[in-house]
Amino acid sequence: MTPQSCVTIQKEWDIVGARQLGRDIAKKMGFGTVDQARIATAISELARNIYLYTENGQICFEVVENMNRKGLVILSTDNGPGIDDIGRVMEDGYSTSGGLGAGLPGVKRLMDEFDVQSEVGVGTKIKAIKWAR
Amino acid sequence: MDDVIKLDAANYKDLLKHYIDTQDEKSLYGVEQVSKSFIKNHILPEEIVNLHIQALAELYPEMSEKFQHSMDFLLEAMISYGLAHQEFQMLREKQYEIKSEISVAASMQNTLLGTTKPEIEGLDIGIVSVPAHQMNGDYHHFVKGKDGSLGIAIADVIGKGIPAALCMSMIKYAMDSYPEDSMEPKSILKNLNRVVERNVDASMFITMLYAQYLPCEHKLHYASAGHEPGFYYDAEKGTFTEIETKGLVLGVSSDAEYEQYELKVNKGDMVILLTDGVTECRDGDRFIESEEILEVIKSYEDLPAQEMVNKVYKHFERLQDFELRDDFTLLILRREV
Incomplete structure (x- = not known):
């Protein structure tokens, strides 16, 4: 496991920074163009949620390796309002941005593994992994 | 792959x-x-x-x-x-799943609410009831009394679809529990009103017309709970008149009383009962007039009652581009001899 590299999200511009860092890591790991684009889109979605709904949050990247595969982990952490009903936000068609944003179901589709933990008033932690093929 | x-x-x-x-x-x-x-x-x-x-x-x-x-x-x-x-x-x-669940519910509704058109000597009956969506919020029911009389209920839940259909099952079971010899229209409505008032959400209303035909006397007794008035066709004069009705919709007030009316049915005369899905048919943006319905009915006068209602339904289905906006129920009763 490599040490984490993180981007703090405060301004909209930080979303671009997070995408850039994530893409660089993905490229280095040998992800193809399609997967690179998917990873960048997932980062956008997560970073945008932080930018729109919370004061402060971070997107961090980690490379995990086990016996036969390598994966890129995206960790999104914020101390925002939290999600009350996770089941609901994971439902297709629920996305508050009126269907245009991919929302969390979109992130789940773009990545291979996905996990959310959230507590109202405390914050939200999302972990998503893409495995290199 | x-x-x-x-x-x-x-x-x-x-x-x-x-x-x-x-x-x-x-x-x-x-x-x-x-x-x-x-x-x-x-x-x-x-x-x-x-x-x-x-x-x-x-x-x-x-x-x-x-x-x-x-x-x-x-x-x-x-x-x-x-x-x-x-x-x-x-x-x-997901939509496909929901649709197939509803179609299971709809066929269950048909089984639960099913009623058979009775064969009665000297009486020609035609009935058509088609839901706008999969489930029907209109309801009709025939009961043959021990005294040879025929009870006919025609009802409409204000609202469409699943909630309306669920509501109708309740009405049907309440009616089934009444003894067969106490079919007086006004007391049936009074009883049903209490059932609805107690058991149904305050925002849901049911209109019903209950009629009882006495073949020996050629008389129709009926009472209405805010239901769309039907029509009476005088064969001798060749004219239609609106059936006089007065009465509060079911479920509004627990102590509602219903007035009962009597109608003498002569040979060849027809009684037409319907729901607002018939009277509120639309031609483009325009609601049709009840005269138009009667004209269409009259044009099929020579056919047996069942063929008449089928033809009338086909006429209005086509007029509305084969897309019903509301459940459509039309019942015609004709004295033959």
Whole structure:
């Protein structure tokens, strides 16, 4: 496991920074163009949620390796309002941005593994992994 | 499935090459087929762009770098389309599931609320009841009394679809529990009113007309709970008159009383009972007038009652471009001898 590299999200511009860092890591790991684009889109979605709904949050990247595969982990952490009903936000068609944003179901589709933990008033932690093929 | 994709990918490249060389229609038709296969195998737009990029790189290794970048740019632009497509796919599957659940419910409703048109000497009965959506919020029921009389209930829940249909099952079971010899219309409505008032949400109302036909006396006794008034056809004069009704809809007030009326039915006369799905048929943006319904009914006067109601339904179904806005129930009762 490599040490984490993180981007703090405060301004909209930080979303671009997070995408850039994530893409660089993905490229280095040998992800193809399609997967690179998917990873960048997932980062956008997560970073945008932080930018729109919370004061402060971070997107961090980690490379995990086990016996036969390598994966890129995206960790999104914020101390925002939290999600009350996770089941609901994971439902297709629920996305508050009126269907245009991919929302969390979109992130789940773009990545291979996905996990959310959230507590109202405390914050939200999302972990998503893409495995290199 | 991966083999299919590989095959299609190879095919795509050959077709592309051929098209670039000849610009012929055959390769375009070919790519249409490949595209359909991609859709069938859930291949997303970004993957097709990527396939295109790879095919180009193989065909033209000397392709300009700028052009390559432009293709990568297009690929990025496709990602969100791919997501939207997946979301629609999922929602479509969900919709399909819901639809099939409702159709199970609808057939269950038919079993629960089913009633058979009775055969009564000297009486010709026609009934058509068609829901606007899968489940019917209109209801009709025939009861043959021990004294030879015929009870007819026709009802409409204000509202459509599933809630209305659920509500009707309750009405049916309440009616089934009444003894067969106490079929006086006004007391049936009074009883049902109490059932509805106690058990149904305050925002839901039911209108009903209950009629009892006495074949020996050729008389129709009836009472109405705010239901769409029916019509009476005088065969001798060839005229229709609206049946006089007065009464509060079911479920509003627990102590409502219902007035009972009597009608003498002569040979050849008809009693027409209906729901507002019939009277509120629309021709474009215009509500039809009740005279139009009566004219249509009159034009089929010579047919047996069942054929009449079928023809009238077909007429208004067509008028409304085969799309009912409300449940449609029409019942015709004619004294034959």
